[in-house]
Amino acid sequence: MNKSVLYVTIPGACVHQEHGRLRVTKGKELLQEARIFDIERVVIVGGSAGVTSTAATALMEAGIECAFLSSTGTFRGFLAPAKSRGxxxxxxxxxxxxxxxxxxxxxxxxxxxxxxxxxxxxxxxxxxxxxxxxxxxxxxxxxxxxxxxxxxxxxxxxxxxxxxxxxxxxxxxxxxxxxxxxxxxxxxxxxxxxxxxxxxxxxxxxxxxxxxxxxxxxxxxxxxxxxxxxxxxxxxxxxxxxxxxxxxxxxxxxxxxxxxxxxxxxxxxxxxxxxxxxxxxxxxxxxxxxxxxxxxxxxxxxxxxxxxxxxxxxxxxxxxxxxxxxxxxxxxxxx
Missing domain, CATH: 1.20.120.920 (CRISPR-associated endonuclease Cas1, C-terminal domain)
Structure with missing residues (x-):
């Protein structure tokens, strides 16, 4: 099964995790939703978009990285699952x-x-x-x-x-x-x-x-x-x-x-x-x-x-x- 990349581009949006699903919301509005199992990578674009600690923990446990870019595309960094080998x-x-x-x-x-x-x-x-x-x-x-x-x-x-x-x-x-x-x-x-x-x-x-x-x-x-x-x-x-x-x-x-x-x-x-x-x-x-x-x-x-x-x-x-x-x-x- 092909997995997808979840891009979060809306200013003020936030990624949450609920019952094995990622939910992207802005205020009370649901913008996107997907099972963590179906996601291979998350990309947050813009400084005002974010991810909750609960969602970040779920991503790391699932082995999914989360990259952060500025609104102009500058790479700021990423969260990566901890690895003991290498x-x-x-x-x-x-x-x-x-x-x-x-x-x-x-x-x-x-x-x-x-x-x-x-x-x-x-x-x-x-x-x-x-x-x-x-x-x-x-x-x-x-x-x-x-x-x-x-x-x-x-x-x-x-x-x-x-x-x-x-x-x-x-x-x-x-x-x-x-x-x-x-x-x-x-x-x-x-x-x-x-x-x-x-x-x-x-x-x-x-x-x-x-x-x-x-x-x-x-x-x-x-x-x-x-x-x-x-x-x-x-x-x-x-x-x-x-x-x-x-x-x-x-x-x-x-x-x-x-x-x-x-x-x-x-x-x-x-x-x-x-x-x-x-x-x-x-x-x-x-x-x-x-x-x-x-x-x-x-x-x-x-x-x-x-x-x-x-x-x-x-x-x-x-x-x-x-x-x-x-x-x-x-x-x-x-x-």
Whole structure:
């Protein structure tokens, strides 16, 4: 049976637990209701929405994580069920982090795969839109990929990843339709609606990967590519790199090019946070995100059906096994 993610987006809403069911209410109004058995994750969006201690306890006992995002999509943290296992994996993770050779090897795998997936997305777009030619961008991606393979430090590797991202996003803006405009990637705050969608999507992906990392017995703060930074889930950011184009970038292109959202009607302008999705538009985006994450597909080298959410979780588990058993790690390839 497929389980679902419960998103709580209404300001002032609260999640309660009664007799094995989660009830989302605002005042005396019942907004949503579901059996805990049918939920695999809870996402609270907005600072004024919340969850009671009784509901939080029930979620932890059921092994269900609860993520908290700001109204603009910033990942704030999450509640995760306590786990007693994973000590050996975390020791191996620390050993890899402190071993310059092993750390660089793992970081290179992630960056090279991210660049490959970005290039694959551009190639597939041009097959359906032969009027678009991205030769210059593809050449830059190929050069960055080659340089990343031969990087001699994590710092230089980050530089090559940045060069690849600049080339990729130069093409990304040309693929966007529906009135969306995009010239370059901007964050904190995003300067336009397209960047706002990307940031929100990446935040959702970060929260999911952080949960997957913890469930695999790993420490989300100790990454191989992203450096240690207080409060940042560096390993989750590492492992989600190959997923960015497959999940969020394709989703934003789908939403924009099918005019599911309007850059004029579905955003409000905030002086501090840039363009923000309206509440109805945010719910549309979340629905499309869920469809993207749960859509079944068959990997090229496997006959068994899966979905992006399952692959994301398996990515964290595979990484943990590679660390623990000192084996090669093969990151996610765009299906």
């Amino acid at each position: 000590a050996a994996v975390r020791l191996a993770q620390m050993a890899a982090y402190t071993d310059p050779t092993r750390r660089l090897e793992l970081a290179q795998k992630l960056v090279v795969r991210k660049i490959k997936n970005s290039s694959t997305l551009l190639s597939r777009y041009t097959r359906n839109h032969p009027e678009r030619v991205f030769k210059r961008e593809q050449d830059r991606l190929f050069a960055a990929q080659h340089a990343a393979r031969n990087a001699t430090s994590v710092e230089s590797l980050m530089g090559f990843e940045g060069e690849a991202a600049a080339a990729y996003f130069s093409a990304f803006g040309q693929m966007l339709g529906g009135g969306f405009r995009f010239t370059e990637r901007s964050r904190r705050p995003p300067r336009d609606p397209a960047n706002s969608l990307l940031s929100f999507g990446y935040t959702l992906l970060t929260s999911e990967m952080t949960g997957a990392v913890v469930a695999a017995g790993l420490d989300p703060a100790i990454g191989m590519l992203h450096s240690l930074d207080e409060g940042r889930p560096s390993l989750a950011l590492d492992l989600m790199e190959p997923f960015r184009s497959a999940v969020v970038d394709r989703l934003v292109l789908h939403i924009a090019n099918n005019r599911m959202l309007s850059p004029l009607d579905d955003f409000t302008q905030d002086a501090s946070n840039g363009p923000r999705l309206t509440d109805p538009a945010r719910r549309k985006f979340l629905l499309a995100y869920e469809e993207r994450m749960t859509e079944p597909f068959r990997p090229q080298k496997s006959g068994s059906a899966t979905c992006l959410r399952d692959r994301l979780r398996r990515e964290a588990t595979s990484f943990a096994v590679a660390l623990r058993d000192n084996k090669p790690f093969r990151p996610f390839a765009l299906p």
